[in-house]
Amino acid sequence: MNKKKFITLIVSIALIIIFLHYKGVSNKVEGKLQQTTSPIGVVLSEFSAKIKFYYSLVTHIGQLQSENNELKKTNNELQSKIAELDEDKRENDNLKKLLRFSEDSKVNWIPADISAFDSSNIRQAVTINKGSKDGIKEGSSVISEGFLIGKVIELRENSAMVLLVIDPTSSIPVTVQGTLASGLVKGQIGFGLTLENVPQGEKISxxxxxxxxxxxxxxxxxxxxxKIEEVLNKDNGIFQQAEVRPAADFKILKQVLIVN
Amino acid sequence: MWYLISTIILILVATIQNSLFESFKHIGLIPNFALVIFIYLLVYEDFKKAFPLSLVLGIAMDIMSTGIFGFYIVFFILLSLTIDFIKHNIGRSKSLSLVIIITAISSFTLIFFELLSVILTLKGIGLTSIVTIMKQLSVGALASIVASIIVKPLFQAIYSFSERNKGMVHYE
Structure with missing residues (x-):
């Protein structure tokens, strides 16, 4: 086969593959390929998470000591709060019984491992090793260590893509705990978050x-x-802005929970 | 057999790139090993042998990324054609300098399209953000160029081994 015909053949195959993808015909084949590489991805992601964990342990040893002392103090405070909350819970249960409140929690938690990270330098997304077969739905919230990290944006049979909250296109309606302030948390270029659209009258700190x-x-x-790290208040603006430090550690993401 | 082994290696490279390396991207120094290895393959191998592999690597990268499907397929096909053009019209040498130049050009092309896709998605972006992205991505591109120098001895060892084997089969 001459070179021109060869190039035409490969380019035609490429166009057919792209066409079949957008028609949704090749989804199963793509899913199978991702399913095959997923276990390797999970192992490698876990390995990299371990490296990053030990690296940060070595580099932040001094900081960890002071943080440890701080945490001990917070722990003592929390212990006393737990005792108070236990009491409140008991009271709450009694009140529920009195009001015949039906506890109908249909929340379904699905654990999953991260198998790949998006290769783009700007987009912040990950692939998990669970998909529609495991009951995951598009739009489901994804949690890591108790904190929101993103939502499912693309679903395959055995895998799903999760858009992280730190992605520049992510925008989430939020409230500030203990206040009436509400706004939008948006992902920033360079792994950060900003709180926007908070009316000037609301007190945030x-x-x-x-x-x-x-x-x-x-x-x-x-x-x-x-958590709010810095309030960027502009006197002439209608809204307040703040820099937010993500609660989840996106550098060592390994396992996640999907809320259905 | 050569195609099967190369296909498996490229899928593995894409998986390693998207799991092990990309998880470190907050450091900003992540080289695109998949790109570097593919460029080596194109520069050192015969065009007819290497060109179909642009489909393999393109599909693998497209499936693993959240971007527009087909982006990497088209990118790797165009890259193959460009390298073939350079080899035939500018210099046929299988040289490191050609690998470095192509790595630099293709890394910056990828950066340009990534930036463009973000601008289109966000429908506008501040100049400060563009500068931040450009800085971050330029470091990434530089890391890829450095990686192309580091990868050379490994690639040459594999390449000369396969060439030697080819020779043995020929003389038998």
């Missing part, structure tokens, strides 16, 4: 916890996203 508001129904209410 450093250390405030950001929770999902549940507006729009895309994410359940009350999932922790992060």
């Amino acid at each position: 450093k250390g405030d916890i950001i929770l999902t508001s549940g507006l729009g129904g895309e994410f359940p209410r009350g999932l922790i996203i992060g």
